[in-house]
Amino acid sequence: MIYYLVNREYSNTMTSFLSSWGRNLKSIIEVIPYEKIFTRRFLLPGTYIFADIERLNPADAELAAIIWDALRSRWGEEIIILNHPTRSMRRFELLRNLYETGINFHNVYMLTNGEMPERYPVFLRNSNDHGGATSSLLYSLKELKDIIARMDDQGKSREDKLIVEFCNTSDADGLFKKKSSFFINGRIIHRHIFCGKNWQLKKPEIINLPMIKDELAFIESHEHEMALKEIFNLARIDYGRIDYGIKDGKVQVWEINTNPGVAGLVRSSVQDRREEVHRAFVVQVEEAFTHIENITGIVGRIENPACEITGSRKRKKLKKRFKRAFRDSFMPFMARSRSYVRLQFGELEKHLFTGKK
Numbered sequence: 001m002i003y004y005l006v007n008r009e010y011s012n013t014m015t016s017f018l019s020s021w022g023r024n025l026k027s028i029i030e031v032i033p034y035e036k037i038f039t040r041r042f043l044l045p046g047t048y049i050f051a052d053i054e055r056l057n058p059a060d061a062e063l064a065a066i067i068w069d070a071l072r073s074r075w076g077e078e079i080i081i082l083n084h085p086t087r088s089m090r091r092f093e094l095l096r097n098l099y100e101t102g103i104n105f106h107n108v109y110m111l112t113n114g115e116m117p118e119r120y121p122v123f124l125r126n127s128n129d130h131g132g133a134t135s136s137l138l139y140s141l142k143e144l145k146d147i148i149a150r151m152d153d154q155g156k157s158r159e160d161k162l163i164v165e166f167c168n169t170s171d172a173d174g175l176f177k178k179k180s181s182f183f184i185n186g187r188i189i190h191r192h193i194f195c196g197k198n199w200q201l202k203k204p205e206i207i208n209l210p211m212i213k214d215e216l217a218f219i220e221s222h223e224h225e226m227a228l229k230e231i232f233n234l235a236r237i238d239y240g241r242i243d244y245g246i247k248d249g250k251v252q253v254w255e256i257n258t259n260p261g262v263a264g265l266v267r268s269s270v271q272d273r274r275e276e277v278h279r280a281f282v283v284q285v286e287e288a289f290t291h292i293e294n295i296t297g298i299v300g301r302i303e304n305p306a307c308e309i310t311g312s313r314k315r316k317k318l319k320k321r322f323k324r325a326f327r328d329s330f331m332p333f334m335a336r337s338r339s340y341v342r343l344q345f346g347e348l349e350k351h352l353f354t355g356k357k
Helices: 012-018 058-078 091-100 141-153 209-220 225-235 275-293 305-354
Strands: 002-006 029-033 047-050 108-110 122-126 161-165 176-184 187-196 239-247 250-257
Touching: 002 012, 002 275, 012 029, 047 058, 058 305, 091 108, 091 161, 091 225, 091 250, 176 225, 176 275, 187 209, 187 225, 187 275, 209 275, 225 239, 225 250
Parallel strands: 002 029, 002 047
Antiparallel strands: 108 161, 122 161, 176 187, 176 239, 239 250
16 A cells, blocks of 8 residues: 655645546555644554655654654565655755756755845745746846845745746747656656746646657656656655756756646646647556555554654643633633622721721
């Protein structure tokens, strides 16, 4: 069995695949929200994929790491565990390392650490989501400072913002091609090529027969396989999808998504034209998932160490909630009661010691 761990809000990346193109895998992949795995009393042997780790807050990432360590301690290398919740690199660490090792031509900066870009244009984006750029291209330090000032005026947080140097990967015709490839336990599986005039591509803008043929050839090839494996190994990520372009013959990485959409329902005639591309990809993905699920001869279970921690957290929250409710409900009444008692005592004292009524 493959246990796919994910934040509940973003579980559709896998569930939509299992309900459409991935129906053959439905019996061997169980999608479990982190909120649920944290409260399970026991853990069973199997393949565990810690997906969506970039969206885990620090406390939940540490809790997931406790589960990871418990699984490895009990079953060792007998089971496959993909992605460590705290050791795998997030976006800033990855992109900075790729720049410093000479793989990427473009650098990245945290908005709050005081560094300013060495070259322009740049753009802003969030550090952990996959929504893409949050600004247009900014061509000078003044433009960058102006947009930061607007963020401050609007009360927007700067804590999770990155400044990314723009890397122009367009060809002689001004076309950009964003390539994406999956990595599943050491195996590279090419996914697609999005082509268009825009420097940021969330979907294909140009879909024609030559492009579809290019995508099919890409999926069947081993293009840049060694370079991509090197990058995943550097990132300490065992499962995910890398998005990249090519400049001067070299891979230029935009991000690695540890909870990528696999292949969802076809919702438009445009996507339907690429059905052959999806099918060629799914054949390889099915093979990869089936291979890592094939575990035999392992029995037993272990207690989930995260369960007790989660229970303790819940008890503390309930205790705080009860105290707050008690204070809000009864303290005003008790305060009034104390005032009444003080008033009555004052009247009694006056009567006893002064003889006044």
